Amino acid sequence: MIEKVNETARLGIESSAFDGRVLLGLDRLGLNPVSQRHVVSGSRAGVWLIGCELADETVRYCRDCGAMGRVRSSWRRRFAHTPVGQHAVHLMVRVRRYECVACACSWTDDLTRIADEGRRLTDAAVWWAAAEVVLKSKSVLACARDLHCSWGALNRAVLEKGMDVLVADPRRLDGVE
Numbered sequence: 001m002i003e004k005v006n007e008t009a010r011l012g013i014e015s016s017a018f019d020g021r022v023l024l025g026l027d028r029l030g031l032n033p034v035s036q037r038h039v040v041s042g043s044r045a046g047v048w049l050i051g052c053e054l055a056d057e058t059v060r061y062c063r064d065c066g067a068m069g070r071v072r073s074s075w076r077r078r079f080a081h082t083p084v085g086q087h088a089v090h091l092m093v094r095v096r097r098y099e100c101v102a103c104a105c106s107w108t109d110d111l112t113r114i115a116d117e118g119r120r121l122t123d124a125a126v127w128w129a130a131a132e133v134v135l136k137s138k139s140v141l142a143c144a145r146d147l148h149c150s151w152g153a154l155n156r157a158v159l160e161k162g163m164d165v166l167v168a169d170p171r172r173l174d175g176v177e
Helices: 002-009 020-024 123-136 140-147 151-168
Strands: 031-039 047-054 070-084 087-100 105-108
Touching: 020 031, 020 070, 031 087, 047 070, 070 123, 070 140, 123 140, 123 151, 140 151
Parallel strands: 047 087
Antiparallel strands: 031 047, 070 087, 087 105
8 A cells, every 4th residue: 555655646757857947937038048156145045147048049040141140249148037936036148149251241139038128127027026016015126126136127117017018908997987
């Protein structure tokens, strides 16, 4: 009888495998994690810095002539992402600038899947902060501290996201006379 219980309680390998890409939502962002580092800062739990690269290899090809471009330069761009427990998570995404030798044009990786143009917060982080503010009555400052980002950037992003959703809802004025 004991053997029977032990057999049924055992998890299969496929269901117990840990995949950090799925846990952090990197698969939805089109990112592959390549490194991780934990930095302790202040009185908070710290920040996980996750080094990432884009999973899409088709961006290497020139949009004009279709030839494969070569990497001209690269740099890292930092995005605040949803926290895991008490730890903030920042994605350190390698951005590459490509050049096409055939037609003499250049382009960079498209990061709009990760965050809106010019933003340093992922869309998931903005939605997380909006939910914390609306559902848990948490202040924007407390959310900014949890994400390890500036209050101004988070406040602007949450207000824009909230107004976009509110204005787009056709039922927002139902019941108002």
